[in-house]
Amino acid sequence: MASRAKATILDIAREAGVSKSTVSLVLQGSGLIRPETAVKVRKAIEDVGYVYNRGAANLRKAHSNVIGMVINDLTNPFFTELAVGMERVFQSAGIVPFIANTAENPVRQEEVLKSLMEQGVAGLIVSPARGTTPGAFRRIETAGVPVVFAMRRLPESRIPVIAPDNHRGAFLATAHLIGKGHRRLAFFGGSSDLVVYHERLGGFREACATLGIAAADTLVFEGETSRKGGIACLDTAIAMAEPPTAALCFNDAVAFGAMLALRKHGLEPGADFAVVGFDDVTEAEHYMPALTSVAVDAAGLGERAAHAMLKMIQSRTTRAEDHIGAVNLVVRESCGPARPRRPGMGDAA
Amino acid sequence: MASRAKATILDIAREAGVSKSTVSLVLQGSGLIRPETAVKVRKAIEDVGYVYNRGAANLRKAHSNVIGMVINDLTNPFFTELAVGMERVFQSAGIVPFIANTAENPVRQEEVLKSLMEQGVAGLIVSPARGTTPGAFRRIETAGVPVVFAMRRLPESRIPVIAPDNHRGAFLATAHLIGKGHRRLAFFGGSSDLVVYHERLGGFREACATLGIAAADTLVFEGETSRKGGIACLDTAIAMAEPPTAALCFNDAVAFGAMLALRKHGLEPGADFAVVGFDDVTEAEHYMPALTSVAVDAAGLGERAAHAMLKMIQSRTTRAEDHIGAVNLVVRESCGPARPRRPGMGDAA
DNA sequence: GCCTATAGATGGAACGTTCCAATAAATCAA
DNA sequence: TTGATTTATTGGAACGTTCCATCTATAGGC
Known part of the structure; x- marks a missing residue:
């Protein structure tokens, strides 16, 4: 049932009777190959149950399409809204972001960032955990990977920030x-x-x-x-x-x-x-x-952060402008009736 | 400031005056190398700002350590609890799981699964999106990647399920x-x-x-x-x-x-x-x-699912037993006072 | 002094892609 | 017909690791 050793581009080539280069071209939708050939190749891809090996590709290409979103507390709906906003724009850009939770723990955050970096992310959007040390992002900065902070900032960092006012x-x-x-x-x-x-x-x-x-x-x-x-x-x-x-x-x-x-x-x-x-x-x-x-x-700020990230990646820079989002007070019932109270201690019913 | 071309294991080797093989050995903590050499190498690693390239390594090793958690609705606290439970056990196993959200959209789910597979995940824990087609996981099954369903199941699938009763x-x-x-x-x-x-x-x-x-x-x-x-x-x-x-x-x-x-x-x-x-x-x-x-x-079921996944990966199987979690009714105030009502229409105050 | 173990270090092939340069075939201009 | 151009296709090197087989000392046994 399960085909043993996983199929590679060479298996497809053999199956379709073309060279691996041709298969590679088809895979990236190049217009250089004859449509009939492309069809043949695509059929072979289907037949052998091929799954693309992005790791191997990245080895050659040096720019991955994965973006990491590091969230300090997935349990807080406020931050999931942020995440959902970011996702929305990445999705329409054809990118699948990977979310990792740090549970407000700097040590965990360190692990998460390390793992994401090893995976070769193209960029990182981070809502840093409480107590993050100033040096936590130094290594990432020197690696030249673009980072933007969302919602929270670090005391004296040059990393761009998207946050509310x-x-x-x-x-x-x-x-x-x-x-x-x-x-x-x-x-x-x-x-x-x-x-x-x-x-x-x-x-x-x-x-x-x-x-x-x-x-x-x-x-x-x-x-x-x-x-x-x-x-x-x-x-x-x-x-x-x-x-x-x-x-x-x-x-x-x-x-x-x-x-x-x-x-x-x-x-x-x-x-x-x-x-x-x-x-x-x-x-x-x-x-x-x-x-x-x-x-x-939050969702709007998430979108904003994602757009900033996309732009940074595209222009291969690691700098971007901060953005301070507008806020507004939504008045409901938890401060009592609409008319102002009489001046005074004010705690009479 | 940012070192240009990213450092590889060969740069470390040159820096430390050893061979790349030695560096590789140090990296994986082999006991074969002399302690003093290891120290020298580790210093070089630090000096050149090296970041491990897991993609390249996986090319050779064929077993990655990334696990994908695919969640149908991150906005629903119920599912984030599930995710947090899973994370807890993966963390203590030294694994960083990547979370992806499908927003209850089968098409998005397809993209997400594809992306995760291309990334070479070792396993997948999925809470499938509503309307997932029966064939959505066929390709993954034939690729031999272990999958566990959490919370939800598909109509006629052989994939193990962890869900409440x-x-x-x-x-x-x-x-x-x-x-x-x-x-x-x-x-x-x-x-x-x-x-x-x-x-x-x-x-x-x-x-x-x-x-x-x-x-x-x-x-x-x-x-x-x-x-x-x-x-x-x-x-x-x-x-x-x-x-x-x-x-x-x-x-x-x-x-x-x-x-x-x-x-x-x-x-x-x-x-x-x-x-x-x-x-x-x-x-x-x-x-x-x-x-x-x-x-x-939910968190308990998440832990359960994560354990099942870990076991599947370890024993390189794609099968596991279903687990139906116990449930219990928590009685609070939304059904009225504790004493039973008189039989009858029952909507009198 | 010689042979054998052993510890430590190493070169090279392999993994699955991409992409450049090269080739072959077909088309065109003359 | 011939040479130039275009269109499709291709082989091979490279990417950064791992791991096997090999190599070099040094130590030990006799």
Whole structure:
């Protein structure tokens, strides 16, 4: 049933009664061969159950058509949206990207990158794992393989970045909260080893400062970027002598966690405590109450990153311009009713 | 900055003053070379910025260490859990699996499989796209590459399958609904071109039949396996002259949709209409109301599939035993209070 | 001192492609 | 008819590895 030793281009040549060169030409769709010959060859290919050996070809050609997408957390719908966006453009370019997950683990990331490089990828789109060391991409850069960072950046790297405007998003969200009358605000979740964290926290702080919130009234709670982290942040916040009345969360998962915890404490998200998320995953819209969140268009950024990569490969350069994607605040129900509250402590029902 | 032509094993040899054979031996950690020589070689490797060319090596060796995981929908957390489970075991086996997404599109799947085969994968774990044609894997089978199906199976294929016990899961869920006093039941979502669909529907029907629900009182609504599909199913069901009072949903996404639609109609999930999901994604637990669902342990099945694949590769066979994973019903709030209702129409509050 | 083992290192062929240069056959211009 | 041009096809070298068979020392046994 299974033909033993796998067929090569020479087997096809023998079968079709032509030379290996002719078969090779047919394989790459050259117009140089007579149509009848091509038909004959294609039939032979079918008959012997041939499968093209791209490794052998790359040995000669030196440019592969595989692109690696390295994702830090496939479990987070935000990043799968990013991946899906990238895939969309690669697909229409006739390229099959390979996705590898690093599970937010720098060591794993190292392995993954090594493996991808050994496979001879033409390019790499990476959302780096938390705690990636500055030198992690040095070897890849010296190898001349184009890399673009998506969503996240590294502290002092020259690698092009496609990411949302985190600072502005956080500013917008915080301004919204303040506009609702809140005067004591928290920032929930995230950890300081991520550049994104500083960007978002920076926006939060700037909004507080420019809109007249005293530094003493802006509270920051680091924590896991997950539901669990959100729960923990809210629990410790609510236990304070003078608890905040609203929180900007590092991402939607944290926001969901915070809302869960609010209910646990007998408080109603929106009415008793305002929460806004970041990323606007699809779930945000369907949650109860629907989550107000900063939309970043992950899929769009993915497409953008893929296009940048394609262009880099084509023009055989390793440089490209950064792109900071527009964000916008999607107002739903998790910050209470539409009309602004009266100035004051603002936590009355 | 970037060293031009990429370094090969010969460059290392020259640098270290040894032969290419020696370098090769060092690379594969052979004990045949003198330690001091090995050190010298390893230094040269570092110095020239060498990256191993697996393609060239495979040309000679004929067994690669890449495994392809082909997923039908990366957007569905259920399948990413599966992927993460597989990854876990491959990682500890020192293998980096490449994930490819087919977006539930058989044509795309064809491309993806072709690409993976050309790359010379050692094995393939596939959750086939809806509408996959029976012959889609013939070529791969004749090439002798081991394949395992995860979660889904094809109608009449000899390829080993790792999947949950869909029939039993549906039976359990339906029995639960009937035990709650419901007498007119619906099955929401899914389409008949999926084997899973028939398995789950079969369990539903068997439970109805054996527990005394008339065929006229078991309603089936096909539909998309998404929130949108769930909304559509509920909308048409509720518009009937004699609507059902409970529904088993093809999966959790459909269940979320149905609950959303219930609220839209002013009905409260759980109290006014019972819904149970399938798959028990993490979101189910946190939903309002928390969703009663059939837990299938996607990650566990992924691990199982990965182990099966590893074993197949090791024993160079293309056959393995099917594995039907245990399921269990996780009862939460979406079917109303714990005590059984009075027999009767059962839709009174 | 000679023969045999052994440890360590090596040259060369092979793997399955691509692509250049060369060839053969057919067509055209004169 | 002849030479030039075009159209189809082809052999061979190269790509970067692995691995077998071979080679050279050095050590050991006598």
